[in-house]
Amino acid sequence: MDIKNRILEIVPEAEFSENGSLVAIVPSSNLYTLAKRLKNDEDTSFDYLLSLTGMDFGDSLGVIYHLESTKYGHMIVLQTSTNDKDKPELYSVSDIWKGANINEREAYDFFGIRFINHPDMRRIFLRDDWVGFPLRKDYNDELNPLRMTNEVTEDMTQELTLDKDGTFTNKENIIFDDQEYVINIGPQHPATHGVLRFRTSLQGETIKKIEPYCGYIHRGIEKMCESLTYPQTLALTDRLDYLSCHQSRHALCMCIEKAIGVEIPERVQYIRTIMDELQRIDSHLLFYSCLCMDLGALTAFFYGFRDREKILDIFENTTGGRLIQNYNVIGGVQADLHPNFVKDVKEFSSYMRKILKEYHDIFTGNIIAQQRLKDVGVLSREDAISFGATGGTGRASGWACDTRKRKPYGVYDKVSFKEIVYNEGDSFARYMVRMDEIVESLNIIDQLIDNIPEGEYQVKMKPIIRIPEGKYFASVESSRGEFGVFIDSRGDKSPYRMKFRATGLPLVAAVDTITSGGKIADLIAIGGTLDYIIPEIDR
Amino acid sequence: MFDFSIVSSWIHNLLTGVMPEFWAIFLECLAIGIGILLFYAVLAIILIYMERKVCGFFQCRIGPDRVGKFGIFQLFADVIKMLIKEIISLKNSDKFLYALAPFIVIIASILAFSTIQINKGMEIIDFNVGIVFYMAATSLGVLGILLAGWSSNSKFTMISAMRSGAQIISYELSVGLSLLTVVVFTGTLQFSEIIQSQADGWLIFKGHIPVWIAFIIYLIAGNAETNRGPFDLPEAESELTAGYHTEYSGMHFGFFYLSEYLNLFIVAAIAATVFLGGWMPLHISGLDGFNAIMDYIPGFIWFFGKAFFVVFLLMWIRWTFPRLRIDQLLKLEWKILVPIGLFNLALMILVVVFKLHF
Numbered sequence: 001m002d003i004k005n006r007i008l009e010i011v012p013e014a015e016f017s018e019n020g021s022l023v024a025i026v027p028s029s030n031l032y033t034l035a036k037r038l039k040n041d042e043d044t045s046f047d048y049l050l051s052l053t054g055m056d057f058g059d060s061l062g063v064i065y066h067l068e069s070t071k072y073g074h075m076i077v078l079q080t081s082t083n084d085k086d087k088p089e090l091y092s093v094s095d096i097w098k099g100a101n102i103n104e105r106e107a108y109d110f111f112g113i114r115f116i117n118h119p120d121m122r123r124i125f126l127r128d129d130w131v132g133f134p135l136r137k138d139y140n141d142e143l144n145p146l147r148m149t150n151e152v153t154e155d156m157t158q159e160l161t162l163d164k165d166g167t168f169t170n171k172e173n174i175i176f177d178d179q180e181y182v183i184n185i186g187p188q189h190p191a192t193h194g195v196l197r198f199r200t201s202l203q204g205e206t207i208k209k210i211e212p213y214c215g216y217i218h219r220g221i222e223k224m225c226e227s228l229t230y231p232q233t234l235a236l237t238d239r240l241d242y243l244s245c246h247q248s249r250h251a252l253c254m255c256i257e258k259a260i261g262v263e264i265p266e267r268v269q270y271i272r273t274i275m276d277e278l279q280r281i282d283s284h285l286l287f288y289s290c291l292c293m294d295l296g297a298l299t300a301f302f303y304g305f306r307d308r309e310k311i312l313d314i315f316e317n318t319t320g321g322r323l324i325q326n327y328n329v330i331g332g333v334q335a336d337l338h339p340n341f342v343k344d345v346k347e348f349s350s351y352m353r354k355i356l357k358e359y360h361d362i363f364t365g366n367i368i369a370q371q372r373l374k375d376v377g378v379l380s381r382e383d384a385i386s387f388g389a390t391g392g393t394g395r396a397s398g399w400a401c402d403t404r405k406r407k408p409y410g411v412y413d414k415v416s417f418k419e420i421v422y423n424e425g426d427s428f429a430r431y432m433v434r435m436d437e438i439v440e441s442l443n444i445i446d447q448l449i450d451n452i453p454e455g456e457y458q459v460k461m462k463p464i465i466r467i468p469e470g471k472y473f474a475s476v477e478s479s480r481g482e483f484g485v486f487i488d489s490r491g492d493k494s495p496y497r498m499k500f501r502a503t504g505l506p507l508v509a510a511v512d513t514i515t516s517g518g519k520i521a522d523l524i525a526i527g528g529t530l531d532y533i534i535p536e537i538d539r
Numbered sequence: 540m541f542d543f544s545i546v547s548s549w550i551h552n553l554l555t556g557v558m559p560e561f562w563a564i565f566l567e568c569l570a571i572g573i574g575i576l577l578f579y580a581v582l583a584i585i586l587i588y589m590e591r592k593v594c595g596f597f598q599c600r601i602g603p604d605r606v607g608k609f610g611i612f613q614l615f616a617d618v619i620k621m622l623i624k625e626i627i628s629l630k631n632s633d634k635f636l637y638a639l640a641p642f643i644v645i646i647a648s649i650l651a652f653s654t655i656q657i658n659k660g661m662e663i664i665d666f667n668v669g670i671v672f673y674m675a676a677t678s679l680g681v682l683g684i685l686l687a688g689w690s691s692n693s694k695f696t697m698i699s700a701m702r703s704g705a706q707i708i709s710y711e712l713s714v715g716l717s718l719l720t721v722v723v724f725t726g727t728l729q730f731s732e733i734i735q736s737q738a739d740g741w742l743i744f745k746g747h748i749p750v751w752i753a754f755i756i757y758l759i760a761g762n763a764e765t766n767r768g769p770f771d772l773p774e775a776e777s778e779l780t781a782g783y784h785t786e787y788s789g790m791h792f793g794f795f796y797l798s799e800y801l802n803l804f805i806v807a808a809i810a811a812t813v814f815l816g817g818w819m820p821l822h823i824s825g826l827d828g829f830n831a832i833m834d835y836i837p838g839f840i841w842f843f844g845k846a847f848f849v850v851f852l853l854m855w856i857r858w859t860f861p862r863l864r865i866d867q868l869l870k871l872e873w874k875i876l877v878p879i880g881l882f883n884l885a886l887m888i889l890v891v892v893f894k895l896h897f
Binding site: 181183189190191202205292293294295296297298299301302303306362363366368369371372519520521522524 | 594597598599600694695698702768769771772775776777778779780858859860861862863864865866867
């Protein structure tokens with residue numbers, strides 16, 4: 001089926017551009033109808049909103065939607081815009097894809113685009129008293145000095161509704177009313193794994209509602225990228241998800257390499273794949289440790305950290321870094337492998353397979369651990385897709401969302417590995433997915449480690465890299481989901497707009513749905529198994 | 540067998556020789572009071588050091604090893620730090636109750652501590668309803684925790700206090716039932732008589748199945764009463780940061796900390812006293828030669844050996860198990876432990892009536 005014709009059928013005014021990805025440019029008045037048709041029609045069924053990117057096109061403001069179908073695997077990019085820069089209003093798609101809710105709030109926060117019929121039009125990252133919208137090109141930074149006053153948390157939110165007769169009304173929605181027992185979990189809290197804040201309304205020990213507040217570690221990386229050259233932007237991806245720094249950087253390099261059409265040597269592909277998998281094990285070990293610590297099993301915590309140390313040593317030998325590694329570069333990797341790399345990795349692989357039994361002995365089989373995790377925080381498959389909750393969370397809900405299988409990159413098409421999918425959708429499934437993925441990652445490494453081809457570890461690149469005009473997107477399977485990089489280039493040496501698809505943002509958006517009816521202790525277990533990393537949510 | 544009452548009666552005679560009896564008893568009470576407090580503090584230091592080392596051992600770590608050989612002075616450094624720390628008073632808190640709470644907790648703990656018998660003739664509080672007194676003293680502590688949580692004026696401490704109240708009051712039932720099982724067997728509520736009745740074999744051997752069940756229930760419930768893992772819900776650090784003592788600092792916090800460790804020891808000591816014979820050496824009826832050799836080992840060594848063995852068991856459990864959830868915790872008590880305890884009590888009565896024990 002030709003999606004292009006299909007879109008033209010629904011919206012005859014649509015235009016197409018094919019610089020990089022295929023982008024359908026749709027007038028804002030038709031966007032909602034088109035999106036709904038694309039989602040609900042049987043032969044298109046774009047049920048997965050991969051990414052929603054706010055844009056400042058210069059003379060207009062708009063949004064770019066990356067859609068994908070989990071049924072057919074096809075992709076389309078929609079673009080819409082409005083010329084009214086003073087009062088930009090677009091239609092919300094948050095009732096079509098649940099994941100759009102939080103992304104539209106981000107677009108509102110950074111671009112000031114108000115989404116009609118969005119139930120909760122508040123800033124999400126920045127303070128409510130922030131002046132202006134920072135990712136707009138005409139943003140004036142001097143209007144926002146460091147505030148010396150505390151931010152007041154509002155219990156009300158705005159909604160812009162469109163009535164049947166075509167009039168807009170501002171509605172106020174209540175988030176928490178006065179009678180509710182609301183506690184702050186975070187931003188300084190041991191179980192949020194960083195500076196994430198949940199305002200939690202309780203009924204005794206039972207959670208009634210959760211409202212996430214992000215932005216406590218927001219550094220404006222996307223904005224910073226707009227003033228950096230492409231090689232400079234690389235340094236920032238490591239600082240997003242510090243437990244997937246190889247993978248995130250892999251995604252960015254891949255996107256740039258794809259855009260400038262450079263051929264990557266086989267050796268680099270192998271190195272990148274092995275590093276990605278090591279990083280995945282590293283991340284999953286930390287996941288195991290932190291989950292166990294959250295549930296009070298402190299001994300297991302040390303087991304995970306003890307073994308993670310071995311991976312970090314391997315990383316350190318080759319890359320020089322332990323947490324932030326700066327290894328992938330455009331056209332290759334920073335340095336060749338350390339002479340001991342192959343030996344160390346093999347030793348680690350056989351050690352890890354043996355030691356995993358200990359992990360299961362101390363935690364997985366424990367009756368209390370099972371009671372704490374089983375049937376707790378069930379996320380259905382439909383919700384997982386609708387929120388865009390990829391990675392271990394999605395796979396635990398029965399959604400085979402592994403980017404390594406869906407859109408193979410690196411040398412994932414040359415190795416055989418199983419995609420771990422559980423159907424329960426509860427915390428225990430999310431835990432088991434990650435534990436099983438450690439084994440699968442070891443399998444991948446074992447298949448590759450002996451066959452790393454000889455050759456260049458880097459392609460000689462020009463000192464100044466310019467990407468031809470167009471819109472580019474590449475994604476990898478990071479340690480906790482599909483990490484995507486979207487670049488809008490105007491042919492300059494720095495990107496016009498760079499957007500990172502955060503793997504954690506959909507998870508945070510889904511927390512309220514997952515925890516409803518649970519206890520406070522369940523929130524901790526759910527937060528642990530969702531395995532989000534705050535610097536990546538906040539970017 | 541060394542009898543400590545020789546020492547105490549010698550001191551008593553010496554004092555009554557030089558002063559009227561009232562002042563002699565007054566001085567003795569003072570000395571005993573100071574003795575208890577000192578012993579309490581020293582024991583807490585030993586326990587905390589032991590916990591750190593045992594926990595380090597379980598977690599593939601070394602534990603404290605910087606201050607002094609094997610880190611033995613680490614705890615003294617910590618104690619000094621704790622003593623000189625500022626005690627912060629909170630805005631909008633109930634000042635009086637806030638200051639009172641740690642004292643209630645520590646007084647309850649010391650009262651319960653006083654019922655422990657370390658050696659033959661070395662008892663402080665020992666009267667005919669000793670077990671009932673012990674139960675009453677330990678349950679006072681929850682009052683302090685509730686007050687601490689309430690008066691801190693924080694939502695987290697409030698949740699913690701409520702959890703703690705629900706937990707301790709529930710699990711006292713199981714502690715009571717399992718101790719009652721032993722009372723049925725020995726026919727006395729007095730600790731010294733319970734120990735004396737184990738002269739021909741510890742209860743855990745004499746009472747077989749019902750005592751084993753009671754012992755296990757007692758360990759679980761006792762662990763829950765001391766708020767230690769896997770029952771550390773009131774201070775679940777990943778949920779409620781530090782629970783009811785979040786807002787306390789300095790020695791006020793120190794009191795909670797001390798009493799937590801001493802409660803651990805008290806639970807272990809009572810388990811050792813009631814089920815493992817207290818200071819009573821290992822006696823096997825019929826083997827008089829063996830019994831005589833065992834008697835050469837002083838009673839306090841037997842007592843501490845048993846008590847620290849139980850402490851080690853409880854630490855092992857703490858560092859291995861994840862934490863329960865509040866509804867699971869209460870389910871475990873009301874739907875599992877209490878019915879088993881009641882059934883066990885009935886079983887024990889049958890055993891006693893039909894003389895099925897050794």
